[in-house]
Amino acid sequence: MKKNVLITGSTGYVGRRLKQILINQHDLNIRLMVRDKNRLDASILAKERQGELQIVEADTFEPKSLEVALQNIDVAFYLIHSMGSKDGDFKSKDRISAENFRDASIAAGVKRVIYLGGLGAKESASSHLLSRIETGEILSAHKDKIQTIWFRAGVVIGSGSASFEIVRHLIHKLPIMITPKWVNTITQPIAIDDVLAYLHSAIYADIKGDLIVDIGSAPMSFGQMMQQTAKVMGLERILIPVPLLTPKLSSYWLILFTPVPLKMAAALIEGLKSETILLNDNAQRYFSNIKPMPFNEAVKRAIDEMEHREVISRWCDSSEDKSCELKELDSPAGVGESAGAVLRDIRKFSIGKISKDRLFASICSLGGENGWFAFNFLWEIRGVIDKLSGGVGLNRGKRSTTNLRVGDAVDFWKVADIKDGKRLLLAAQMKLPGKAWLEFDIQSEFGVMVQIAHFHPRGLLGRVYWYSMLPVHNIIFKMLGQKIVEHATTKGGPLL
Numbered sequence: 001m002k003k004n005v006l007i008t009g010s011t012g013y014v015g016r017r018l019k020q021i022l023i024n025q026h027d028l029n030i031r032l033m034v035r036d037k038n039r040l041d042a043s044i045l046a047k048e049r050q051g052e053l054q055i056v057e058a059d060t061f062e063p064k065s066l067e068v069a070l071q072n073i074d075v076a077f078y079l080i081h082s083m084g085s086k087d088g089d090f091k092s093k094d095r096i097s098a099e100n101f102r103d104a105s106i107a108a109g110v111k112r113v114i115y116l117g118g119l120g121a122k123e124s125a126s127s128h129l130l131s132r133i134e135t136g137e138i139l140s141a142h143k144d145k146i147q148t149i150w151f152r153a154g155v156v157i158g159s160g161s162a163s164f165e166i167v168r169h170l171i172h173k174l175p176i177m178i179t180p181k182w183v184n185t186i187t188q189p190i191a192i193d194d195v196l197a198y199l200h201s202a203i204y205a206d207i208k209g210d211l212i213v214d215i216g217s218a219p220m221s222f223g224q225m226m227q228q229t230a231k232v233m234g235l236e237r238i239l240i241p242v243p244l245l246t247p248k249l250s251s252y253w254l255i256l257f258t259p260v261p262l263k264m265a266a267a268l269i270e271g272l273k274s275e276t277i278l279l280n281d282n283a284q285r286y287f288s289n290i291k292p293m294p295f296n297e298a299v300k301r302a303i304d305e306m307e308h309r310e311v312i313s314r315w316c317d318s319s320e321d322k323s324c325e326l327k328e329l330d331s332p333a334g335v336g337e338s339a340g341a342v343l344r345d346i347r348k349f350s351i352g353k354i355s356k357d358r359l360f361a362s363i364c365s366l367g368g369e370n371g372w373f374a375f376n377f378l379w380e381i382r383g384v385i386d387k388l389s390g391g392v393g394l395n396r397g398k399r400s401t402t403n404l405r406v407g408d409a410v411d412f413w414k415v416a417d418i419k420d421g422k423r424l425l426l427a428a429q430m431k432l433p434g435k436a437w438l439e440f441d442i443q444s445e446f447g448v449m450v451q452i453a454h455f456h457p458r459g460l461l462g463r464v465y466w467y468s469m470l471p472v473h474n475i476i477f478k479m480l481g482q483k484i485v486e487h488a489t490t491k492g493g494p495l496l
């Protein structure tokens, strides 16, 4: 009999990767639970159409929707958290979310819930970790009614994971680093592939009753993690620990040089102050077939995935995730919101005989390491201004240089809508006195690509901003469209 498995959080960092593995298992029927179907890859939606998997839209704050999602499910993965919630009260949200999910799972007769939380002792836990612990406690509060296997992982090393992106950016940009004391804190990092191996095995594991499983590779300090990452990247780096660097200062340091926003940097730094080591040997006892790879190997794999453009998920994939927040723009109604903008820069570029697919590929290759095709220094200045004013800046880059999906970050933009070979709508996430979108629409029937910068100003300041930027926009937007068309015509060009 095939097992019916539900993966929640399948638009998040871990869930996106887990589903990629589980959908290829012939002994499992997979159902994905998402809040918005449009945020999944087109290939996954195609699999649903072909009946290879099910997708259910549900929200843990809407218990009725959970009834549908959990119907006939044997094993449910709980990979949800609200760390990035806008109102900041992630603790109570996480609590309610876990309670609703547990109660709905019990009512639906789910046999096993598999949860991935954070590693570390309760006594020294950061507020983020405490909330992860509380979630595990809530999920496993009714041991007589439902079984919970609760994995606890510390720093996860994988392409696009927040911790790895931070280490990589710091190493890349700073030959000499003044570091706070916490670089000496001991932790047990783990490769994302090993995390996925544990989660996968837990579906079948012959375990009676609840179990907490701490997972991680050999202990090392954060300083050692940085040095070893530098080595894998072929770089020499000098770390100078100073006692005076407070967590607050360290957070500012991180947001300046890495892609993570302030709230996330602060939460991560708070977590780095105390040791995160394995507190039980259940991984060894119950999952002895999995041998976590050494840290260096995990870093090599992460870099390899990035170089081969195989990054499946990134830390900013979840819509809940603070700087990636795009709630109103993510919704189908929000996509149309750009139509309500009152100021526009509209340009048409003749596309001659270029195929729409080639032109679309050129549009989608914008940003990240490819840059913005012309006047990159102006985009970079805008990125620095954004960072200094508390925005996301350009550091976020892109998940893939060529392939985009709704919700993907593209520097300080976010993909709000994508129609293959036709339209790309980017919503601005930089600090602005208003809301902005950048749209590319291929109108093959008229032989043109229409490029529109939409702006919805906030009050007088918004209008002053728009009109004062007109001379710069005039140069940038004109060249942008021209270069997109030019790149599409460059046969075998570097970007396509």
Ligand SMILES: NC(=O)c1ccc[n+]([C@@H]2O[C@H](COP(=O)([O-])OP(=O)(O)OC[C@H]3O[C@@H](n4cnc5c(N)ncnc54)[C@H](OP(=O)(O)O)[C@@H]3O)[C@@H](O)[C@H]2O)c1
Binding pocket: 008, 009, 010, 011, 012, 013, 014, 015, 034, 035, 036, 039, 058, 059, 060, 061, 078, 079, 080, 081, 082, 097, 116, 117, 118, 119, 132, 153, 154, 155, 156, 161, 162, 163, 314, 315, 317, 318, 319, 320, 321
């Ligand atoms: N990533 C790591 O490095 C790491 C390390 C150690 C442990 N963990 C643990 O692994 C688990 C998953 O983490 P992650 O990094 O994959 O998280 P993530 O990328 O932030 O994704 C969170 C997921 O939760 C979904 N979600 C949030 N609120 C929801 C709600 N009310 N109803 C339904 N879905 C909701 C999001 O959906 P939307 O797309 O709709 O927002 C998203 O798919 C967490 O428990 C975390 O503590 C992660």
